Amino acid sequence: MSVFEHAEFDNHEQISFYNDEETGLKAIIAVHNTNLGPSLGGCRMWPYADSAEALNDVLRLSRGMTYKSAISELKLGGGKSVIIGDPRKHKTDDMMRAMGRFVESFAGRYIIAEDSGISVHDLKCAAQNTAHVSGIEAKYSWDGSEADGNPAPSTSYGVFVGLKSAVRYALNTDLKGLTVAIQGLGHVGLRLARHLHREGANLIVTDIYPDNLHIAEKELGAQVVKPDEIFSVQADVFAPCALGAVLNNDTLPQLKAKVVAGAANNQLAHREIGLQLAEKGILYAPDYVINAGGVIDIYHQRMLSSSEALKAHLERIGDNLTEIFTRAEQQQLSTSQVADQIAEERFSNNV
Structure with a gap:
């Protein structure tokens, strides 16, 4: 089945798959819509049963980010990324640096952020290879506590x-x-x-x-x-x-x-x-x-x-x-x- 015929495909602008044999990174980035601005969405690492489950998740999540930013009156589009693997067992700094290279290939159309299985430290590793990262520097917090970038x-x-x-x-x-x-x-x-x-x-x-x-x-x-x-x-x-x-x-x-x-x-x-x-x-x-x-x-x-x-x-x-x-x-x-x-x-x- 083609991605275009996938049940969760909703006129997504771009969907890319990335395999880095050296680090074991298997990832997907989906950009749903950039009408309001560059797509922003977290990176989720999860032990998906297979790539089909991961694709289903990233298509649904990226669409949701478009709606989330729009309903919240943000000048951002919707995108998301997923990494296939158990973050407690398989994640390494080298893998996240490779993820940074994948993000950089989108030339700013996708901005990576934190999600399930991904920490601020992981994003800092990715940031060694891309400038399109959010959540690693913070100045404001809703309760006045020290802002550490964790949303x-x-x-x-x-x-x-x-x-x-x-x-x-x-x-x-x-x-x-x-x-x-x-x-x-x-x-x-x-x-x-x-x-x-x-x-x-x-x-x-x-x-x-x-x-x-x-x-x-x-x-x-x-x-x-x-x-x-x-x-x-x-x-x-x-x-x-x-x-x-x-x-x-x-x-x-x-x-x-x-x-x-x-x-x-x-x-x-x-x-x-x-x-x-x-x-x-x-x-x-x-x-x-x-x-x-x-x-x-x-x-x-x-x-x-x-x-x-x-x-x-x-x-x-x-x-x-x-x-x-x-x-x-x-x-x-x-x-x-x-x-x-x-x-x-x-x-x-x-x-």
Whole structure:
């Protein structure tokens, strides 16, 4: 099957594959759309089952970045990169330097940033061979702490702000006493759990790695469940913070939550799931709207800004979601449909 006939191909501008035998790097970069500016998106390293799974992921993720930047009013396009391999076993500095050479071949049309399995250190290695790197130098932070280039704190804060807005809209209450089920306790998920705990929420958590589960259990009093149990727990909010496509025909019937609001990209296995969530009376916070904090952070680090301006922009995530929820209710559409409409208007018309 040609890439052009791939189910996730959406008029992508450029898709490139790279194999570096010396370092073991096998990577794909996808540029979806550059109408608003150069494409920016994180690099994800994951032990994909095969190259077909990696291609599917990078096509979906790059498209999502176009929509994320547009809905957040950033002068950036959408792109993404993936590396096939286990970051805990296979990643090396030489591999990341080779990734830098791959990025450089795009001549600025793609700007690499951090994502799952990739650290600031890794990006600094890539930067030895390309200038088109974001997230290795930072001047601003939303809470006034030392800025180290890691966008995860801004991503988690944006999700927290958005989750509160969704709860307020759907349940007309704050977070105190509510139960939130978090799937995935990585760099963003654990930070989100801490925000929620401070607001008085009860936590049910899961992850495929035990380290942060122990932290959440001891530090936050979280209830730990097995990964396949998280969908069916009794919770007010389900917060997917791991990989994509977790809302699908198998998991949707299990959900008891009235709100879905989390950090994962591409949470819907297919677009019809957004309609089905609405039909079930579950308020869905579109993923690329609520998890835009990371790209917002990177955007501010690349320009003359301030910590105050960064925080204000992050907090607009809540306002964006409230507008989407209201329009969806008024127009009798799903929240994912309304979010797509707004984003497409912006990047199609270059507004």
